[in-house]
Amino acid sequence: MFKSGMPVYGKDFIDRKQHLIKFNTFIKNNQHIMIKAPRRYGKTSLVVHLFETHKYNKIYIDIKRVNSLESLAKQIINEAYKYAGINGIIQKAKDSISHLFKQLKTTIKIDIEIAELTIETLERNEKKQIDEVEFFLYAIELVEEIAKQKNLNIKFAFDEFQDILLITDNKILDKLRSVIQHHQNVTYIFLGSIESIMNKIFANKTSPFFHFARVIELDGLDINELKSFCKVFFKSKKIIYDEFLFEIIAYLEGHPYYTMKTLQSVYYKSLEQSSQDITKQDCITALNEAFFETKSYLEEIIEKIKQKKYQYKVLWNLANEIKDANIDSLTLYKTYKSLQNLGYITKVDRGEYCISDIFLKILLQQNGDRQMFNERIEFKGLMLV
Numbered sequence: 001m002f003k004s005g006m007p008v009y010g011k012d013f014i015d016r017k018q019h020l021i022k023f024n025t026f027i028k029n030n031q032h033i034m035i036k037a038p039r040r041y042g043k044t045s046l047v048v049h050l051f052e053t054h055k056y057n058k059i060y061i062d063i064k065r066v067n068s069l070e071s072l073a074k075q076i077i078n079e080a081y082k083y084a085g086i087n088g089i090i091q092k093a094k095d096s097i098s099h100l101f102k103q104l105k106t107t108i109k110i111d112i113e114i115a116e117l118t119i120e121t122l123e124r125n126e127k128k129q130i131d132e133v134e135f136f137l138y139a140i141e142l143v144e145e146i147a148k149q150k151n152l153n154i155k156f157a158f159d160e161f162q163d164i165l166l167i168t169d170n171k172i173l174d175k176l177r178s179v180i181q182h183h184q185n186v187t188y189i190f191l192g193s194i195e196s197i198m199n200k201i202f203a204n205k206t207s208p209f210f211h212f213a214r215v216i217e218l219d220g221l222d223i224n225e226l227k228s229f230c231k232v233f234f235k236s237k238k239i240i241y242d243e244f245l246f247e248i249i250a251y252l253e254g255h256p257y258y259t260m261k262t263l264q265s266v267y268y269k270s271l272e273q274s275s276q277d278i279t280k281q282d283c284i285t286a287l288n289e290a291f292f293e294t295k296s297y298l299e300e301i302i303e304k305i306k307q308k309k310y311q312y313k314v315l316w317n318l319a320n321e322i323k324d325a326n327i328d329s330l331t332l333y334k335t336y337k338s339l340q341n342l343g344y345i346t347k348v349d350r351g352e353y354c355i356s357d358i359f360l361k362i363l364l365q366q367n368g369d370r371q372m373f374n375e376r377i378e379f380k381g382l383m384l385v
């Protein structure tokens with residue numbers, strides 16, 4: 001199946017053959033890693049797929065979904081105690097400490113002193129006798145302690161790690177690093193989608209995380225892998241398709257999310273129709289649908305870029321392959337750098353860049369809104385007739 005909108009794993013997971021080997025070698029050998037890629041490039045899928053395939057002991061936390069360091073700490077404590085045989089420890093402590101104590105005495109699979117300290121810490125937190133940074137660092141340390149007691153190596157993934165700076169200030173990075181650098185029984189996986197912040201955290205020489213984790217960059221899916229996957233899939237469903245489908249796949253440059261969205265539409269179309277055959281027109285319609293579903297999000301990006309003097313101009317020029325003599329080379333260089341840091345463009349060669357998001361590029365290539373009102377998009381470079 002072609003799934004979109006959720007992380008994919010197992011038989012839905014396509015390609016990443018090289019990445020999976022490399023990634024797994026690191027993880028297996030307890031090497032911390034950082035995976036960097038624009039949003040919807042398949043970071044979460046890669047981690048979920050790997051965790052599922054190898055049945056690692058794992059903790060997965062999406063920082064985008066937490067709104068304070070305190071709730072992040074609680075989530076970590078909950079996850080850590082699962083490895084000590086206790087589910088939902090935070091709720092249980094809230095309901096009744098004495099009940100929890102009784103349960104711990106009979107079921108806990110680690111030294112009871114560790115649990116006693118946890119309860120004490122939770123109580124101090126409730127009474128606001130501990131600040132949230134300390135509470136968070138306690139939770140992090142606890143994972144190591146439980147892993148050690150159970151003689152496990154826990155793979156600990158922080159998804160959208162850059163968002164930690166939305167719930168606390170960047171002093172946390174130093175503190176976090178100084179705690180986790182001593183950990184022997186936890187392997188950290190940081191995933192991030194805001195290039196500039198992830199670079200600051202992991203690639204800046206002055207950052208506490210510099211050299212801490214191996215950096216893996218994800219780009220698009222392999223076009224040939226995608227094609228083979230489609231061939232096998234449609235054959236198994238006995239669906240005949242126009243070869244134009246492959247042109248669209250190549251055109252989407254392996255963008256995982258856009259490709260899956262388009263393929264999914266194509267497939268659903270064939271299910272709706274009495275004749276299951278997929279025509280060239282079906283492919284074009286599916287591509288249009290995928291584009292229009294993304295359009296408003298991309299327009300927001302463009303609005304944001306327009307607020308910076310040169311960013312929009314430079315990006316537009318790049319999309320339309322125009323060299324602008326009015327922008328001096330230093331300004332151009334600086335603008336490229338900032339667009340790259342924001343994740344909108346990728347360096348392909350010295351001084352040469354391309355737009356990372358194919359639909360963003362297409363949107364910038366449209367001649368005004370009139371064309372788009374008619375929902376007639378020009379997919380430059382794709383032979384539609």
Ligand SMILES: Nc1ncnc2c1ncn2[C@@H]1O[C@H](COP(=O)(O)OP(=O)(O)O)[C@@H](O)[C@H]1O
Nearest residue numbers: 004005006014040041042043044045256257260
């Ligand atoms: N390896 C893959 N195989 C098939 N589809 C994928 C793959 N990676 C990503 N996708 C598609 O892209 C979408 C976004 O993937 P996700 O892992 O959530 O990206 P990220 O975490 O980088 O934002 C998924 O819902 C799926 O449709």
Ligand SMILES: [Mg+2]
Nearest residue numbers: 043044045159
């Ligand atoms: Mg993700």
